[in-house]
Amino acid sequence: MVEEERVVIDEKILGGKPVIRGTRIPVYLIVELVA
Numbered sequence: 695m696v697e698e699e700r701v702v703i704d705e706k707i708l709g710g711k712p713v714i715r716g717t718r719i720p721v722y723l724i725v726e727l728v729a
Contacts, residue, residue: 702715712721 700715701712701721703712707713
């Protein structure tokens with residue numbers, strides 16, 4: 695299995711908030727939807 699980073703932090707995307715790679719979907723949104 696290839697290990698990939700699925701979560702990235704980039705100052706240019708959403709002010710540095712963690713997002714799903716290749717999208718502008720913030721991690722906190724995914725966590726809220728699952729909870």
